[in-house]
Amino acid sequence: MSIIKKIFSNSRSSEDGIFFDAIQKILGFKPLNLNNYRKAFTHRSMNKVDEKGNSINYERLEFLGDAMLGSVIAAHLFNEVPTGDEGYLTKMRSKIVSRDHLNELGKDLNLIKYVESKVSTQHFGENIHGNLFEALIGAIYLDRGFVYCEKFIHKKVIVPYVDIPKLEGKVISYKSLVIEWCQKEKKTFHFDVFEDNGNEGVKYFGVKLKIDNKIVARARATSKKKAEEKASQRAYFAFQEKMSPNT
Amino acid sequence: MSIIKKIFSNSRSSEDGIFFDAIQKILGFKPLNLNNYRKAFTHRSMNKVDEKGNSINYERLEFLGDAMLGSVIAAHLFNEVPTGDEGYLTKMRSKIVSRDHLNELGKDLNLIKYVESKVSTQHFGENIHGNLFEALIGAIYLDRGFVYCEKFIHKKVIVPYVDIPKLEGKVISYKSLVIEWCQKEKKTFHFDVFEDNGNEGVKYFGVKLKIDNKIVARARATSKKKAEEKASQRAYFAFQEKMSPNT
Numbered sequence: 001m002s003i004i005k006k007i008f009s010n011s012r013s014s015e016d017g018i019f020f021d022a023i024q025k026i027l028g029f030k031p032l033n034l035n036n037y038r039k040a041f042t043h044r045s046m047n048k049v050d051e052k053g054n055s056i057n058y059e060r061l062e063f064l065g066d067a068m069l070g071s072v073i074a075a076h077l078f079n080e081v082p083t084g085d086e087g088y089l090t091k092m093r094s095k096i097v098s099r100d101h102l103n104e105l106g107k108d109l110n111l112i113k114y115v116e117s118k119v120s121t122q123h124f125g126e127n128i129h130g131n132l133f134e135a136l137i138g139a140i141y142l143d144r145g146f147v148y149c150e151k152f153i154h155k156k157v158i159v160p161y162v163d164i165p166k167l168e169g170k171v172i173s174y175k176s177l178v179i180e181w182c183q184k185e186k187k188t189f190h191f192d193v194f195e196d197n198g199n200e201g202v203k204y205f206g207v208k209l210k211i212d213n214k215i216v217a218r219a220r221a222t223s224k225k226k227a228e229e230k231a232s233q234r235a236y237f238a239f240q241e242k243m244s245p246n247t
Numbered sequence: 248m249s250i251i252k253k254i255f256s257n258s259r260s261s262e263d264g265i266f267f268d269a270i271q272k273i274l275g276f277k278p279l280n281l282n283n284y285r286k287a288f289t290h291r292s293m294n295k296v297d298e299k300g301n302s303i304n305y306e307r308l309e310f311l312g313d314a315m316l317g318s319v320i321a322a323h324l325f326n327e328v329p330t331g332d333e334g335y336l337t338k339m340r341s342k343i344v345s346r347d348h349l350n351e352l353g354k355d356l357n358l359i360k361y362v363e364s365k366v367s368t369q370h371f372g373e374n375i376h377g378n379l380f381e382a383l384i385g386a387i388y389l390d391r392g393f394v395y396c397e398k399f400i401h402k403k404v405i406v407p408y409v410d411i412p413k414l415e416g417k418v419i420s421y422k423s424l425v426i427e428w429c430q431k432e433k434k435t436f437h438f439d440v441f442e443d444n445g446n447e448g449v450k451y452f453g454v455k456l457k458i459d460n461k462i463v464a465r466a467r468a469t470s471k472k473k474a475e476e477k478a479s480q481r482a483y484f485a486f487q488e489k490m491s492p493n494t
Contacts, residue, residue, distance in 0.1 A: 054329045063333045067321035074314035075388065082301045086310045141322065146393040 019114070026109055027140065028155055029148065036061070036139035041132065043117035058135035065137030068146065069097055072153040073162075081164065095167050096157070102130030105157060108222055111136065163233065174232035178209070181239075187212050191228050196220055207231045266361070273356055274387065275402055276395065283308070283386035288379065290364035305382035312384030315393065316344055319400040320409075328411065342414050343404070349377030352404060355469050358383065410480065421479035425456070428486075434459050438475050443467055454478045 016034060023037050024030055031037055040058050042048055048056035073096050077089050084092065095101070106112070106129030112121050115132065141149045165171045182189040189211050196206035207227040209217045217238065219230035263281060270284050271277055278284055287305050289295055295303035320343050324336050331339065342348070353359070353376030359368050362379065388396045412418045429436040436458050443453035454474040456464045464485065466477035 052329070055332070059333045060325060060331070060336065063336045064321055064325045067318035071314040071318040071393075074311055078307060078311045078385075082299070084307070085302070086306045089307065089310045138325075146318075 022114060026111070026136070027152060029144070029151070032143050036142045037136070038116075040135040040139040041111070041114045041116055043115055043119065045118040046116055047118075058132065058138075061135035061138030061142075062131050063138070064141060065134035065139075066097075068137050068141050068149045069134065069153060069157075072150050073097060073157070075150075076154075076158055076162070092164070092167055096162055099127060099130055101161070102133050103127060104129070105161070106130050106133035109133065109136075109156070173229065174236045175229050178211075178232040178235055182211060191231070193224050193227065209235050211235070269361060273358075273383070274399060276391070276398070279390050283389045284383070285363075287382040287386040288358070288361045288363055290362055290366065292365040293363055294365075305379065305385075308382035308385030308389075309378050310385070311388060312381035312386075313344075315384050315388050315396045316381060316400060316404075319397050320344060320404070322397075323401075323405055323409065339411070339414055343409055346374060346377055348408070349380050350374060351376070352408070353377050353380035356380065356383075356403070407477075420476060421483045422476050425458075425479040425482055429458060438478070440471050440474065456482050458482070 019038070020031065020034060023034070039056055040061050042057045044055065044057040044059060046057065050056055070093065073093050074089065077084065077092050077096075081088070081092070103126050111132040112124070112128060115121060115128070117124075121128075137149055137153065140152055163171075166174075171177065179189065181187075189209070190213075192208040192210060194206050196204045204220055204222060205224045205227040206220045207218065207224070207230075208215050209219075209228075209231040217231040217234040219227050219234060221227040221230050266285070267278065267281060270281070286303055287308050289304045291302065291304040291306060293304065297303055317340065320340050321336065324331065324339050324343075328335070328339070350373050358379040359371070359375060362368060362375070364371075368375075384396055384400065387399055410418075413421075418424065426436065428434075436456070437460075439455040439457060441453050443451050451467055451469060452471045452474040453467045454465065454471070454477075455462050456466075456475075456478040464478040464481040466474050466481060468474040468477050
């Protein structure tokens with residue numbers, strides 16, 4: 001009993017423990033040293049400095065994370081699209097690492113929840129989400145090196161978001177492809193959307209896509225539109241041969 | 248005797264052996280697979296394609312190498328200049344990876360010597376040197392991964408060329424600092440310059456910097472000016488306290 005009391009009375013380590021768990025959940029692996037992750041969530045309004053007078057906030061980490069993200073995406077595109085020339089690769093990369101896209105990624109991970117700031121988070125602009133996302137990648141690089149950066153980016157960016165045909169503009173919306181196909185095939189379709197917040201403290205929407213009253217795909221995302229699109233994409237890939245616009 | 252004959256009659260492996268040795272000398276470590284290095288030295292005028300019809304030349308590798316170079320330099324600056332904010336780091340990186348600087352690096356390694364091209368190398372513009380340098384980094388990444396890229400860039404770019412005070416514009420020329428100091432201290436100085444080609448098939452200059460008739464620094468570079476500057480920089484760092492413009 002006294003040991004438990006001691007643990008809880010030590011608010012510092014309990015706070016560290018909560019932060020550690022949150023970071024581990026976001027990363028999908030154990031952080032080795034929390035310092036850089038703390039920095040990745042420290043806004044300049046905190047006016048923190050280290051013992052040498054250097055500012056402690058996430059802005060320098062953004063620079064580092066942006067560079068690492070750029071090279072991981074470059075390597076992915078290089079390997080994934082052997083037909084793409086330098087111009088194509090450059091263009092595709094800038095679509096993937098666009099400000100809007102990074103903001104979306106940061107928002108989906110709800111990074112803003114962990115920011116230490118003297119300014120209310122409501123006063124931040126949209127870019128805070130992408131900035132935190134880049135800073136987090138910078139912290140991962142410092143903590144665990146390039147290979148872990150690559151793993152994280154693969155899991156959080158490439159697998160869920162990097163859809164090359166869509167980025168190429170060949171597919172505008174999977175939802176419209178699904179609808180067209182259903183109409184052509186005289187099938188009924190229905191997107192069953194519901195709120196699905198889980199324990200994450202951020203609004204999520206779940207969707208079940210039914211075709212002829214049978215669930216063919218499920219998805220979950222931070223907006224209705226995204227959840228529908230994700231479910232449609234899953235259905236599209238499952239039925240790709242039947243629905244491909246080229247066949 | 249017959250074994251030796253066999254080896255030499257197999258011109259393919261002898262050619263590979265020569266290329267392997269050249270690449271190993273440039274890299275400072277063993278390449279594992281020569282294919283990507285061959286690609287890094289193949290100009291588009293060769294019109295090479297693989298079995299799937301994809302072009303084989305160094306242009307895609309440039310894209311990859313540029314990204315890797317950018318992140319290695321970002322990490323170096325991040326660690327080396329803890330006082331520098333995001334804007335400073337961005338500016339310093341673009342100075343280091345400027346087209347002129349990359350051309351200089353490629354030229355110093357004499358990469359053009361290994362290019363396979365149907366166009367005479369005399370018809371290439373200046374940028375070929377930097378492009379080959381970037382493509383080589385891309386090939387290193389594919390062959391040996393990020394950590395080897397980092398090692399190579401450290402050895403070939405950071406140690407010999409990344410001089411932060413000079414890039415910041417605080418020091419324009421180490422040679423002029425050395426001369427000023429000698430004049431102030433009433434010391435004689437002399438740059439003893441000589442050609443020093445070694446076995447590398449490219450013109451090199453050696454220089455001995457003598458102060459009061461004593462050799463204080465030596466250097467070797469592809470031009471007289473660079474060799475003198477390098478020797479002056481070495482002397483400057485050796486005598487930094489005495490010669491610093493701030494003291």
